[in-house]
Amino acid sequence: MIARTSAHLHAFFKFKGNFISNSHLLPPLKSPLSYSQLGLQCSTHTTRFLASIHSISFSNGDQRPQSKFQKLTSLDDAFNLFDEMTQRRPLPSVVKFTQLLNAVTKMKLFSSSLDLFKQMCVIGVPLDVYSMSIAIRCCCQLYRTNDGFALLGCCFKRAVVPDVFIFSTLLDGLVLEDRILEAERLFKKLIKHNLCEPDVVMYSTMIKGLCKFGSNDIAIALLRLMDERGCKPDIVVYSTIIDSLCKDRMINDAFKILKEMVFDKGILPNVITYNSLIYGLCLLCRWDEVSKMLQEMEDVRISPNFRTYSILVDAFCKEGKVNDAEAVIDIMNERGEVPNIVTYNSLIDGYCLRGEMSKARIVFYSLMSRGLVPNVITYSSLLNGYCKNLKIEEAMDMFHEITRKGLKPNIVTYNTMIQGLFAVGRCGDACKLFDEMQAQGLLPNRITYGIILDGLCNNQQVEEALSLFHLVGDSKLNSNIVVYNILIDGASKCGKLDIARDLFNDLTLKGLQPNVWTYNTMISGLCGEGLLMEAKHLFLKMDDSGCTPDNVTYCVLLQGSLKNQHYDDVETLLQEMDEGSYSLDASTLSLLIDQTAAGSLDRSMVKLIGRLVPKELMDAPS
Template sequence: MRRISLRNGNGNSIPFVSFFADSAITVRTCSSCHYNNKSIPVKDKIGVNSSNLDDAVTLFHQMVTMKPLPSVVNFSKLFKNMISMKHYSAVLFLFREMQKLGIPIDGFILTSVINSYCLMHYSADCAFSVLPIYLKNGIPFNVVTFTTLLRGLFSENKVKDAVELFKKLVREDICEPNDFMDATVMNGLSKRGHTKKTLGLLRLMEQGNTQPDICIYNIVIDALYKDGNLDAAINILNEMKQKDIPPNIVTYNSIIDGLCKLGQWEKVKTLFLEMVNLNIYPDVHTFTILTDGLCKEGKVEDAEEVMKHMVRKGVEPDIITYNAIMDGYSLHGQVDRARRIFKIMIDKGIEPNNISYTILINGYCKKRNWMRPCSCFLKFVKRDQNLMSLPTILSCKVFLKLEE
């Protein structure tokens, strides 16, 4: 690996990153990249979705033998489809084939290669090794290229490198960040617990020419409340209002969740009414936050009333809502009521998951009602034993031990 300087059309460089030279690029392959040579008809529309990897690879080899060659856009579509099927190694393998055959490439192709490296969670050096190919082919860098690289760095928890790259991009005018890049950086910082850096970046963005949008503010609010700094999150909400940036359902859900966890129900009620007055109507996530919070406070009957209210408002509860109420009843020894909610859920056509069964098994084991957990256990195993989680297995072991 050798250090090189990358420059865009304006002559700005990125000297701080070590890149692989073009000739040193290593493309890793796996057994799934082997393909057979069976003949299949070429699709009328090249680049349409292939049903499996063999079809995609065979289609690629038919495309490269066509005269004239299909448009580079068609190769891009094929790579995009393969990435959606999670065949990242195959994308890298076929890209190398394109290079050997001298087939023209474009920025979309190269972004697909970078994305494949990042999604495979290799070292970020592998993804950065694609950048010299841009220069060699006279393809300009763009915001999508670097957003993909930033996302890859964050996925490997290389926060310092990601922040340094982002600062370089802005300071040296290599590319102008857009909302999606800003959100990628903010999200990467917040999800890895760097709340202060997230807030600091918001303040930096506020001083720029383009003001942060609602998505950016929501990321900051979510990070603050998860960090236990709910007052700061509410302050950001008030700042938004002063700047005429209207909050949305995501904004309110984050703060309501924080208030519920602290048991500040009067503030929850105030915020809930404020949201409705702004014509922002609660969604299933909002109601689930309320039911879960009430259940954890021991107010399970109130939680069930909230669930009934949401049904009246045309918002159907989901599996998380039902599990929260079942768990609330079960924790307070009212397993029969939890079972009733379980039955209502099934009658609504919602398939129980391993958490649903774990709640019932735990509840009946605590009540020493041996027939009930046995019945739940057998139904669960019959349904899908592959979905058994560790808590379910432990619950079943407790039950079997107590039954002896």
């Protein structure tokens, strides 16, 4: 089974290792810009689509605004109205058709909207810059930005001059598809060739793209540039940047930008800005400041909305503070913000992560009694809970329940289940499921890869994991510090410290930054082999390279020092911990107590040790 497994995995990752898509480069544009110069290929589908578009002259219908377009609530109504309009003679104006198109687009029915657009072309409604921009937006929202560019080509052909709306929409499409290089290129061309003067929306779209790509600095540079060019950044631009900084845990920078917005530009934050900041503070577990933010919102009379509550519920659950999450849900109910399935999913996940499966099930039944329908995420959380508790049969039941309920397990479901099978040592079944997943048309991702490497390492198949790793080679999959952390841990735990060292050196050569985990794993491995000097050396090195040691680092080093009778080091470490507000974990603490009792550790340290005991351990009866 093992041999079959590995051949299998190898074969897969060898050929599919690079499934993370690369952006396609746009050829440089020449002025004047034309569709073909944008270099985007039409699909056959698009070609047919274009072929169906004809320009025929039209008669003007009446021009008064009609509210019936906004009143449309169902697609059927829209189609009926469309049919009725096409029967009228003279044909209603393009404005009427565009209003209808817009109504359907507002319902997010982009495909239907495009169908209507095609029919408009067929019956000869002339296209103007408005109708074109809506059609292009539909393409872009459907992740068919290339088709959007094809329509841009139509604009050129029929002398519709594309405006800043159309270009912003296309830019947004490229950003949506992660084609950031092309987005940048398009943006620069537009400015360079004076095709349109970017407005605040276009800047904000480009800034969103830069943030998404992880270049907050460049995004901020663009913020400065727009200001210089006389385009005033507004709350959306600022909030985009603030949100990105918050997501990247750069909360201080986020507050700096916020201050600039408020004090230099006189723009007050709104509920969206607050939500971003609250999210960022939650990520960093800075609960005091979260509550300050909520207080501030109340002071300036901005009510928290559904998303605010959702962020809080989710954050509390992730922190294990499920009771606090429950309290937030109560508040939501009181204030008429009805919790939805996502809210309850967070709660279920919170209980599952704490292993409180019966409570998770209670929430599960209560959400159903409220008429909410569990989705694949609900089941995946429960599945994950059972897996983490090593209740593999229950997990399997849950897995099958998903299909029984007519839902489809997704990549997360499979990843979770595969991880669960590895956790109980059922490697063969894990691999079978890996096959099944692909048979279902799901592509393994970097998480799958990590789970498999980790699963192999923890089931005495480190060699297998390493050969899989080498086979994947220089692919993007291996440019991930997590992969190294798993392998370094696996290698050192089975006594292959040389390999662990090699991996550690290799990652730096690749330009990867070791993180706290990497250092902790290496230090732990070195301590395990009694190589205290080398471990201490690495400890100093990590601090030098800007990686702050955490509790784990100190506890690992303490345990190493204790087990190797380096009592001087124990004292130094304890003092450093005291100065840096670190705390002891349960196992290190009990080791310290044992050694003090046995007389090998000086009693003068007891007081110091006492200060390092975290509150949780004090309360726990042991």
